[in-house]
Amino acid sequence: MKKRSFIERFAAVPHSVWALLFIVAPLIFVVYFAFTDTYGNFTFDNITMLSSYTHIFVLSVCFALIATVICLLIGYPLAFFISQLKPKTQKLLVVLLMLPMWISLLIRTYSLLALLDNGGLFNSLLEKLGFERVKIVGTSGAVILGMVYDFLPYMVLPIYTSVSKLDARYLEAAHDLGCNNIKTLFKVVLPLSVPGVISGITMVFVPSISTFYISQKLGGGSFDLIGDTIERQFQNVSTYNMGAAISLVMMILILISVAVMNKFSDGDEGSVIV
Amino acid sequence: MKTLSKIYIWVIFALLYAPIIILVLFSFNRAGSLNHFSTFSLYWYKELFRDPTALNALKNSLYLAVGSSLLATVIGTFAALGINKMRNKFFKNALTSVTNIPMMNPDIVTGVSMMLLFVAAASMPFLPIKFGAVTMLIAHTTFNLPYVILSVLPRFKQMDKHLTEAALDLGCTPAQTFFRVELPSILPGVISGLMLGFTLSLDDFVISHFVSSPDFQTLPLYVYNQTAHEVKFSMYALCALMVFVILGLLLAVNFAGSKGKNKKAKVLPMGGIQ
Numbered sequence: 001m002k003k004r005s006f007i008e009r010f011a012a013v014p015h016s017v018w019a020l021l022f023i024v025a026p027l028i029f030v031v032y033f034a035f036t037d038t039y040g041n042f043t044f045d046n047i048t049m050l051s052s053y054t055h056i057f058v059l060s061v062c063f064a065l066i067a068t069v070i071c072l073l074i075g076y077p078l079a080f081f082i083s084q085l086k087p088k089t090q091k092l093l094v095v096l097l098m099l100p101m102w103i104s105l106l107i108r109t110y111s112l113l114a115l116l117d118n119g120g121l122f123n124s125l126l127e128k129l130g131f132e133r134v135k136i137v138g139t140s141g142a143v144i145l146g147m148v149y150d151f152l153p154y155m156v157l158p159i160y161t162s163v164s165k166l167d168a169r170y171l172e173a174a175h176d177l178g179c180n181n182i183k184t185l186f187k188v189v190l191p192l193s194v195p196g197v198i199s200g201i202t203m204v205f206v207p208s209i210s211t212f213y214i215s216q217k218l219g220g221g222s223f224d225l226i227g228d229t230i231e232r233q234f235q236n237v238s239t240y241n242m243g244a245a246i247s248l249v250m251m252i253l254i255l256i257s258v259a260v261m262n263k264f265s266d267g268d269e270g271s272v273i274v
Numbered sequence: 275m276k277t278l279s280k281i282y283i284w285v286i287f288a289l290l291y292a293p294i295i296i297l298v299l300f301s302f303n304r305a306g307s308l309n310h311f312s313t314f315s316l317y318w319y320k321e322l323f324r325d326p327t328a329l330n331a332l333k334n335s336l337y338l339a340v341g342s343s344l345l346a347t348v349i350g351t352f353a354a355l356g357i358n359k360m361r362n363k364f365f366k367n368a369l370t371s372v373t374n375i376p377m378m379n380p381d382i383v384t385g386v387s388m389m390l391l392f393v394a395a396a397s398m399p400f401l402p403i404k405f406g407a408v409t410m411l412i413a414h415t416t417f418n419l420p421y422v423i424l425s426v427l428p429r430f431k432q433m434d435k436h437l438t439e440a441a442l443d444l445g446c447t448p449a450q451t452f453f454r455v456e457l458p459s460i461l462p463g464v465i466s467g468l469m470l471g472f473t474l475s476l477d478d479f480v481i482s483h484f485v486s487s488p489d490f491q492t493l494p495l496y497v498y499n500q501t502a503h504e505v506k507f508s509m510y511a512l513c514a515l516m517v518f519v520i521l522g523l524l525l526a527v528n529f530a531g532s533k534g535k536n537k538k539a540k541v542l543p544m545g546g547i548q
Contacts, residue, residue, distance in 0.1 A: 004359055005448035012356025012369065015349050015419065019372045022416045026387035027375070033390050078286050081279035093283070095524070100290055102520045104477050106497045107513045111293035114300075114308055114510075121296060124309045152290065210380035213479070217501070227382055234386060234484060244390060251383045258378060 030251070033244035038237075046245035053229065053246060060225040063140070063215075064208035067147035068155075071204045072197065074148070075155035079196075080189070082156075083164040094160065101153045106213060108150055113137060113217045116145075138220030146218040147208045154203035162196025163189065198261050206254055226250055298517060301510035319515070322508040331496035335476055338407075338492060342414035343471030349415070350422030351464055355456070357423070358430040376417045385484035388413050392485060405487040413485045414478065418471035425470060429463035430456075473523055 037043045082093050100108060116122050116136045123133045136142050166189065174184040212227030219225075226246065233243025301319070305312035322328055353373075360366040376384050392409050395401045403409065433456065441451040457464070479494035486495060493516065500509050 004361075005442075005451075007352075007448050007452055008355060008359040010356070011352040012360065015353030015356070015373070015423075016369060018349060018416070018419070019369065022388065022391070022412055023372055023375050026384075026391040029390040029394055030383070030387045032394075074286065077279075078283060081283050084279065085283075093287070096287060096291075099521065099524055100294070102473060102477065102524055103294065103517055104479065104494055104497065104513075104520075106479055106494055106501065107297070107516060108294065110497070110501050110509075110513065111297040115293045115296055117308075119309065121308050149290070149293075152286075206378075206380050210382045212382070213498070230382055230386060231483075234389065240390065240393070243386065247383050247386045251379060254380060255378070 030244050030248050033241050034248045037241060046241050049242065050245060050249060056224055056226060056229055057249075059223070060209050060227075063144055063147065063223075063225065064205050067144050067151070067208045068201055068205045070144070070148050071152050071155040072201065075152055075200065076159055076197070079156045079159035080163055080185075082160055083166075090164070094157070097153045097156055097160075101157075105150055109146055109214050109217050112146055112149055116142065116218075137218055138222055140219075140223065142218040142220075143215050143223055143225075146214040147204075147211065150214065151204040151207055154207075155200040158199035158203065159193060159196040162193040166192055194264065198264055202258050202261055206258070209254070210250065294517060297510055298514040301507075301514040303507075306507040318508045318511040321506075322511045322515075325508060327491070328496060328508070328512060331491045331493050334407075334490060335492040335494075338410055338414055339472045339475040341411055342418055342475045343468050345411070345415045346418035346422045346471045347464060347468045350419050350467060351426050351460070353419070354423050354426040354430055354460075355452070357427060373420045373423055377420045381417075381478075381480035382484075384417060385413070385481040388416070388481065389484040405485065406490040409485045410482060410490060410492070413481050414475045417478070417481060418474055421470045421474060422464075422467035425467040426460055426463040429460035433459050469523065469526070473520070477520075 034046055035042060035044070037045065082090055085093070114120055118133065118135065118137065122136070127133060136145075170188055170192070171184055174188045179187060209225075210227045210230075212225065212231045215223045215225045215228055230243050230246050230250070233239040233246065300308055300311065302314050302316070303311050304315035304317050306318070353369075357366060357369060360369075388409070392403055392405060396403045396405075437455055437459070438451055441455045442448070446454065477494065478492075479498060482492055482495055483498065486492070491499070493512070497509065497512065500506065
């Protein structure tokens, strides 16, 4: 083996130092703050106090799960249908799908709010058509709608990547061997696109469970999710420790669920970076 | 079935784009209302450019995006070089896993953890860290790094390693080899990493929300503060402008990406980095 040059040997050093200082150290501080009180004394109080936040955790998990399932139900057919189109159209639609991902989440959520608000376009349209105004903003439905609207592209893209890589001969073989369309879908297409589905689920679930802007805006302040709770704890120095404890638990929960999900999909073919 | 699937695709895309398109349309509405469109005008855009806070936020955002993406690109490119040549498997795996943490973790946890680090650092007598430009630069560089490394590392792996050896045999110093042989062949990856970092930095709200101070506002922070109260209509103009910029950037990235795959040489003059 050839000797590595000086540059090759030490090229990763700046990054290693950076990662140690600004990725590892911050996480250590989360743990430190979670196990200390305001004066820096070791305590388990923050962890035991977490039980009073159980309902918030449950509510957030429910909202995020519902949003993820809806995204999957809407997104899977969409990804599959796109993959059946002409290559040129596919490319265009993928770019169109990526565009909203790049538009600030704030803007997308806010545009949805502007549309659905009590004085918004949707309601005045309803009124003109002779219907009653409906209160949408401030309901749990609005929060879930916001999550679905904001994160749907993150579900569709990885599934599309999986489905479009599918060898067309598998489908032909399934047909030749007597599968009808439905059977082919469930026996061939679905199992082969599991990595994309898993990746899509994580990409929707993680931001959904940790959001605070969506619930603040579309929930009209009537819903407290984990994200809102964490954000509030960090507005006041005296509650940093509690906030750190909640963040720590959320991080561990998410890392465990991501690890479990990744067990189901071998390889990294489903993951996309955009 | 074919028509049904096409209708489905169009309906979903229409729903996905409707709020954004309405937002952009109504930003040209002189009446400043979401209910009725009076006359087409650029009034709110002029109003926006008369607001010094907005202009300042724009300036900060651009400085930060340029600074953090450049810094991340330099550190990340060398890191990719080092990781590619690393022989210690354990250290290599550890470094790549740590690098990916900010990508896996919810943004809110990354933001909170960095905030706690800076809070702790500020409380030390010999580290006069102030929340603002410096903390923002550190945070943005940190979350840009994994994306840069992820777009550069594959280029190093694909590179013909005999080229490097040939350059060394023909009398290049390791530094010359890097700048004359290796850098040109990984340049497409470097450029897409740079652009990715630029866009991510411009777009980030959650992490910035925790590590910035009121006197260092970026555009997303400005949008957040504006949408917290009664919304001025120039906000719509700002949102529309941001949508246009993102659209332009996305097209540019796609253009650079497809060029990079086809003809390596063409990217060189276009990228502007030598």
